Amino acid sequence: MHDGSGRVVVQNLTKTFGQVVAVQNLSFTVEPGSVTGFLGPNGAGKTTTLRMLLGLVTPTAGYATINGQPFHNLGNPGRVVGAVLEAQSFHPNRTARNHLRVYAAAIGVPDERVDTVLQLVGLASAADRGAGGFSMGMRQRLALATALLGDPQVLVLDEPANGLDPEGIVWLRTFMQNFARTGRTVLVSSHQLAEVEQTVEQVVILSRGQAMYYGPLDQLRKSQQGRVIVRPSDPQRLITALQEAGHTAIEHLPDGMIAVTGAEPEQVGDLALAASVAIYGMYSQHADLEQIFFQLTSGQFAGNHYNATQQQPPPEWHQQWQRPQDGGQ
Numbered sequence: 001m002h003d004g005s006g007r008v009v010v011q012n013l014t015k016t017f018g019q020v021v022a023v024q025n026l027s028f029t030v031e032p033g034s035v036t037g038f039l040g041p042n043g044a045g046k047t048t049t050l051r052m053l054l055g056l057v058t059p060t061a062g063y064a065t066i067n068g069q070p071f072h073n074l075g076n077p078g079r080v081v082g083a084v085l086e087a088q089s090f091h092p093n094r095t096a097r098n099h100l101r102v103y104a105a106a107i108g109v110p111d112e113r114v115d116t117v118l119q120l121v122g123l124a125s126a127a128d129r130g131a132g133g134f135s136m137g138m139r140q141r142l143a144l145a146t147a148l149l150g151d152p153q154v155l156v157l158d159e160p161a162n163g164l165d166p167e168g169i170v171w172l173r174t175f176m177q178n179f180a181r182t183g184r185t186v187l188v189s190s191h192q193l194a195e196v197e198q199t200v201e202q203v204v205i206l207s208r209g210q211a212m213y214y215g216p217l218d219q220l221r222k223s224q225q226g227r228v229i230v231r232p233s234d235p236q237r238l239i240t241a242l243q244e245a246g247h248t249a250i251e252h253l254p255d256g257m258i259a260v261t262g263a264e265p266e267q268v269g270d271l272a273l274a275a276s277v278a279i280y281g282m283y284s285q286h287a288d289l290e291q292i293f294f295q296l297t298s299g300q301f302a303g304n305h306y307n308a309t310q311q312q313p314p315p316e317w318h319q320q321w322q323r324p325q326d327g328g329q
């Protein structure tokens with residue numbers, strides 16, 4: 001029997017298809033009670049990983065467990081894990097209600113549950129329409145309703161926002177958060193950080209089958225130190241004053257400007273004033289999450305693994321700053 005924890009564990013998981021290494025030595029844990037984003041660009045290995053977790057693809061090495069057990073040991077898996085995978089198809093002439101009834105019978109849940117899940121996903125009014133006439137967003141909702149039939153503890157969603165309109169996306173976000181708030185587990189994949197940024201607390205960021213970051217999203221955001229760009233009347237004098245005050249991450253930029261990483265504009269301004277250095281321009285820079293995500297997954301930093309236990313991101317990150325066009329305010 002499984003341990004009932006709702007925990008998902010992926011350990012040293014690897015999958016190769018001929019020459020293609022789709023997933024490479026991947027390890028992470030998804031804890032219950034929160035929504036975890038499984039992020040990466042097209043072809044990063046997200047679907048392959050989820051399919052291994054759900055027992056649809058056999059790993060080349062490593063393992064994935066739900067509640068401490070591989071999928072095929074779960075007994076009645078529909079009661080433990082609900083999944084929405086890409087490109088789900090439905091019998092076109094079967095109504096949404098009948099489709100759900102067939103699945104309900106297969107996993108041994110009563111027919112009443114069908115109406116409950118139709119309500120949950122907002123499809124009650126379309127319950128007696130043939131799924132063949134459903135829009136993509138409605139099909140996504142029906143797939144989610146199917147996943148929810150067994151009242152599972154764990155929800156695995158592969159790109160569930162595909163085909164949803166903005167209202168549907170907001171609805172899905174709230175749904176996932178409420179589901180997790182009841183102490184259950186949500187693992188949701190996306191190739192767009194922005195799509196899940198407001199929903200997820202943890203992220204696993206995948207690039208070329210490898211984890212580039214695994215940990216709280218907040219920590220990833222905070223890990224990127226800001227820096228102050230300043231144009232002083234006397235750069236050397238300001239640098240000396242900054243160094244004496246303990247600011248050592250200083251970089252010369254063109255046009256007599258300097259960049260001070262890890263400092264606030266007020267600190268730089270006060271030190272400049274004390275050193276009688278005039279300031280002709282100053283601004284602070286912060287990389288946004290989208291930039292960090294792009295840097296992690298663009299392949300540029302392949303091999304630089306960064307996880308939440310590290311204090312600092314790889315040094316290369318600091319080289320990715322972009323100057324505003326006019327070089328200051």
Ligand SMILES: Nc1ncnc2c1ncn2[C@@H]1O[C@H](COP(=O)(O)OP(=O)(O)OP(=O)(O)O)[C@@H](O)[C@H]1O
Nearest residue numbers: 017020022040041042043044045046047048049191
């Ligand atoms: N059955 C298969 N046979 C051969 N190669 C495969 C197979 N399934 C996946 N791959 C390859 O494995 C790699 C990872 O694919 P996967 O679908 O897991 O990525 P993904 O992150 O889900 O991408 P997307 O966001 O585009 O769905 C890709 O190079 C893909 O071509």
